[in-house]
Amino acid sequence: MSSDLAGHARSWLAQDPDPDTRAELEKLLESGDGDALRERFGSRLEFGTAGLRGELGAGPNRMNRVTVMRAAAGLARVLGPGKHVVIGYDARHKSDAFARDTAAVLTGAGLRASVLPGPLPTPVLAFAVRHLGADAGVTVTASHNPPRDNGYKVYWGDGSQIVPPVDAEISAAIDATGPVSELPLGSPGDPSWNELDDGVVAAYLKAVTALPIGGARELRVAYTPLHGVGGDTLARAFVAAGFDAPATVEAQAEPDPDFPTVAFPNPEEPGAMDLALELAERVGADLILANDPDADRCAVGVPLPGGGYRMLTGDEVGALLGEHVIRQTSGDDRLVATTIVSSSLLGKIAAEYGVRYAETLTGFKWIMKAGEGLLFGYEEALGYSVGSDLGLPVHDKDGIGAALTVAGIAARAKLEGRGLLDLLDDLARRHGLHATSQLSFRVADLSLITGAMARLRATPPARLGGREVETADDLSLGAGGLPPTDGVRYHLAGGARVVVRPSGTEPKLKCYLEVVVPVTGEVSAARARAVEDLDALKADLSEALGL
Missing domain, CATH: 3.30.310.50 (Alpha-D-phosphohexomutase, C-terminal domain)
Structure with missing residues (x-):
């Protein structure tokens, strides 16, 4: 083990406020495990348009409290004193601590911080940025990554994820940050530190239940939040919209950062939907819905004519939602958008109805920049943002709003003696x-x-x-x-x-x-x-x- 590597590790140790990562690092230094130290200190997590994401642990190449505090300090430097930042977090390991460290650094730097009232879906944070008129937002989440990971995503004042050059500006400000032990820190109870209550969630629910869901409500839904934070919010949204609460996979209903029933907590991964498919068979579900752990994505499954179920692709759901939103809204300036790797079908649907269409680079940060009048955007990786004549309530992908709208489409089809597969066949015959x-x-x-x-x-x-x-x-x-x-x-x-x-x-x-x-x-x-x-x-x- 080189002296430079050991020196770097000891400098990190001197500023680390977390007893868990301090113990990890002290053990590595005592054992002289150069390989393990090089993994943690040989490089660093890069801050980009996706923010930060990586494995939990000590050192600059891991997600930890020092890494997060440096990121918050960089954000504070770019925004400047007096600006307002909303902070959200999921239920992964250390997420709550990372959120509160962010609030401490921001308020210590003279900014105002509003912290969401518990582990909540990422779309609630994206909504809250605009709802509260904030200058930026932060959510602590690693979405559908493995249990050992966590992440840090930054939103700008328009409620969408940052794009260049803001990411590079924050990255440079992070590089200019000294030891976090020297940062001034605020604390709960400070005038600039605001602990939000359920009112922000209620406002989000009011917004998504005003989406163009339609009037039909009779539907049996089997649902799983995959051990994530979407379950309570989705159930509240369904009941508020007039649906029955979905039947939920009991073993996956509560947030659990270890994701014990799935190898990989992503509804697209093989096996992840097995328990939801079993539940659907037991209850005779008309529709299967799933969120990923931070509930910004939505997976959809449908019954097959001969029995059993199959999951729809993101492109199939995108086409169904896109046509529905177009048919339920009006105006000459409407725009729908998807990415260059998604199906071209949405463009043909838009042309059929005389609606503008745009293609963007991959990622919702680009979809949200597609242009004025955007009422619907999707990416093939199960991400959808559904709007109405009033615009988009969430300027990011929203697995709760998408689930509600899909349920409305399915309920209407059921009322007519049809299913979502029939609607897809209609599109295939036309296009x-x-x-x-x-x-x-x-x-x-x-x-x-x-x-x-x-x-x-x-x-x-x-x-x-x-x-x-x-x-x-x-x-x-x-x-x-x-x-x-x-x-x-x-x-x-x-x-x-x-x-x-x-x-x-x-x-x-x-x-x-x-x-x-x-x-x-x-x-x-x-x-x-x-x-x-x-x-x-x-x-x-x-x-x-x-x-």
């Missing part, structure tokens, strides 16, 4: 069957991803899945007026599309595939053809990538 899928490559060596992207740029494939590549866009050049991002996009004959991009949070190369199959007979035949076409695309793309 063609739009089928999407993903192909991901996880690597141990990031140079493999760099090499694969370089090959795609140097020699783009002429054909994929038996279809001619009609256009190839290098997204790093800012194709189509979008900000530059690392990725390539291919438009193929017949309306198919492929987007390839490195993941921003994991050592993965992610490929987003779409095919469009005309419906001339039964929709089921088009679905079978789409599966074949997607498989052919995956095979050719795998060969082109060389991974």
